[in-house]
Amino acid sequence: MRLIVIGAVAAGTSAAAKARRNDDNAEIVIYEKDRDISYSGCGLPYYIGKEIEDIGELTPRDSAFFKKKYNIDVFTGYEVLNINPDLKEVEVKNINTNEVFKDKYDKLIIATGASPFIPGIEGIDNSNVFFLRNVQSARNIRNFIDNKKPKHAVIAGTGFIGFEMLENLMSDGVNVTIIEMQNKITPNLDEDMAKFLENALIKKKINILKNSTITKIGDKSVTLNDNTVLKSDMVIMATGVRPNTEIAREVGIEIGVTKAIKVNNRMETNIPDIYACGDCIETFSTITGKPVYRPLGSTANKTGRIAGDNITGGNIEYRGNLSTGIFKLFDMTIASTGLSEKEAIEEGYDIQICHNIKPDKPSYFHGKEMVIKAIADKNTEKILGVQIIGYEGVDKRIDVFATLITYGAKVDELFHLDLAYAPPFSTTKDPVHYTGMILDNALNNNRPIITSNELKDIVKSGEKVQIVDARVSKQYDEAHVDNSVNIPHKNLRNQMENLDKDAVIVTYCNKGVTGNAAQNIFINHGYKKVYNLSGGHKFYKGSK
Template identity: 85%
Template sequence: MRILVIGAVAAGTSAAAKARRNDDNAEIVIYERDKDISYSGCGLPYYIGGEIEDIGELTPRDPIFFKKKYNVDVFTGYEVLNINPDLKQITVKNLHTKEVFIDNYDKLIIATGAKPFIPNIEGVDKENVFFLRNVQSARNIRNYIERKKPKDAVIAGTGFIGFEMLENLMADGINVTIVEMQNKITPNLDEDMALFLENALLKKKINIIKNSTITKIDDETVTLNDNTVLKSDMVIMATGVRPNTELVREAGIEIGVTKAIKVNNKMQTNITDIYACGDCIETFSTITGKPVYRPLGSTANKTGRIAGDVVTGGALEYKGNLSTGIFKLFDMSIASTGLSEKEALEEGYEIQICHNIKPDKPSYFHGKEMVIKAIADKKTQKILGVQIVGYEGVDKRIDVFVTLITYGAKVDELFHLDLAYAPPFSTTKDPVHYTGMILDNALNHNRKIITSEELTKLVEKDEKIQIVDTRVSKQYDEAHVDNSENIPHSKLRKSMETLDRDCAVVTYCNKGVTGNATQNILINHGFKEVYNLSGGHKFYKESKSK
């Protein structure tokens, strides 16, 4: 059997390696248009910032390695021009010699990846404008910085690449402004969590301009759609990627609703003996079963392995994904998995939300707080999605939530998890435990939660509601929720007669714990409708536009 693979980054090489493990007699050939293969694209920003000094660390494997270890022939600088499914042939161009030739296959695996989206902007093709997608583009950016020593830069986009480039350009001493076309930063976060992150960045003096697009790029300036002119010696276009599908469209291979290649759970396309994997395909949500386009290195490796297994007679199948992502930004970690609040509502779920602020470990071990936003389905009580903004330990918690969502855990099960505990690693009740307790109380024990957004709308509509700040008077005097009155927790039992038992009450403290305690007191004394402010005053304050 002759297996041809188009593309030699994460998915293509993973497919070839798995195929070889299954079948030692197959002929396996990979054609790659680029000159670098099997590299860590997610590590490229850190090479630019100097944290990774040798780019060779990101490209540990070359064609010689694959030939020696896997007996796989990898040809770099070879572009596949077209696919003929009827004859089971591909036309290939040797970019070194310009020779064009035909190669035959029994099985074909397409792993053409994705390419940067290039917006229609005047000057986008200038020497000082960069799209970070492959190893050579990273080299070009670093060489430009070393040669030109730019003082000011603009980054368009606030996805993973945009923020990772922000940190690494600033590490090079460059003054950076971020331009985002949406009304919020970070596509994978809901608006409240995005504002929480944005306010943390503003404290670090990061320049962020939202609701704006670049209309013109010059050598030393960038012009925005409102005619604002920014100083800029270089521009990073982190405007997302699109799947490379030109080759397959001409061959009659079906494209999905996300405009990526449509495959089944065995990575099979609509044409017999043609498979696809990696950033060029659409996958599907584990929760909804609906198609999604999620070009991530982890997904590329996974789908590549499945393709390599299936073409050699294996039984692996793709189980879907939760769009899990995490990135580092200075000393912060930002992660998400599953459905966002917006997505859950669009899917028709009736949801329960909570915001939980807890440290990753005790303060005597220098623990730092993380904010966990969790979304649960009121009907099934299953966790639908989680977003976390914090410092250390975010990766551990998001992976726990990924596992819980994957296996359909309900909110009351989180408390019973036997999670690892020792003071250097966690608190006795982990933030994951607390998240489950809050949601379980809200759904099953009449301990209702109200979000900052919901409370703000009630106040703006002048709804009849009593808002009780349960903190000490000094904290209340410094800042408080609009229309609230200060009744400290210690005085509540004596002062509750001033409240109307038949009118809705919202209690809050700094982060939610004391607010919940006072909520319990009021409910136990006959108050009919009592809510605790999700995330307390801290999240209320830090998730508002400044």
């Protein structure tokens, strides 16, 4: 069998390596139009920020490596121009010599990846404008910083790349403004969590402009859609990517609803003996089963392995993804998995939400708080999605939640998890446990919670609401929820008779625990509609 792979980054090399492990007699050839192969794209911002000194650490494998270890021929600087499925051949161009030739295949894998979205902006082709997508683009950015010594920069986009570039440019002493065309930052977070993160960044004196787009780029400035002019010696366009599907479209390979190549769970396209994998393909959600486009390195490697296995007689099938993602931003970590609140509502779920603020480990081991937003389905009581903003230990928790969602865990099962505990690593009841307890109490134990937005809606509706701040008076005097009254928890039993039993009562404290205790007192004394404010005053204030 002769296998040809188009593309030699994560998916293509993973597919070829798996095919070789299954079949030592196959002829395997990879054509890559770039000069770098099998590199860690996610590490590129840290090379720019000099956390990684040698870019060679991100490109540990070259053509010689694949030939020696796998007996795979990798040709860099070779572009596949078109595919002829009837003759089972590809037309290839040697970019260095302009020689064009044809090559035969028995099986073909398309792993053409994705390219940055390039908006039609005046000055987008200037030498001080950069798109971070491959190793050479990272080298170009690093060289520009070293040689031109920029003082001001603008980053367009608040996704993973945008924020990672923000941190690494600022570490070089560059004054950075980050702009976002939407009315919230960070696409993978809901509006309330995005606002919480934004407020944390504002405290760090990060310049963030929302509802903004670039209309013109000059050598020393950037003009925005409202005619604001920003100083800018360099511009990083982190405006997302689009799948490279041109060669597939031309040959009649089906394109999915997300505008990426449509494949089945074996990575087969609609044309026999042609497979596709990586950032050029459409995958599907584990939860909904619906098509999604999620260009992540982890997914690329996984789909590449599946393609390589099935081409050589294997039977691995793709099982979907949860769009799990995580990134570092200064001393913070931001992560998400599963459906967002917005996505869950759009899918028709009747959802229960909670915001849980807990430290990753005890204070005597310098534990720091994380905010966990969890979304559950009221009907099945299954976890649908989780978002976390914190410092240490976020990676551990998001992976636990991703596993739980994958296997359809219900909220009451979270408390029973036998998670590893020792003070240097966690609290006795882990934040994961607490999240399950809060949701289970809300769904099954008549301890409903209410979000800040839901509270605002009730107040606007005109329904009578009594908001009770159960904290000590000093905390209340410093800041409190609008229209709330202060009845400290210790005084509640003596003063609660002044409240209307038929009105909606909302209790809160700083983070939720004492608010829940106050809620219990009200419920045990016959009050009918008693809610605890999700995330307490801390999240209410942080997400305003």
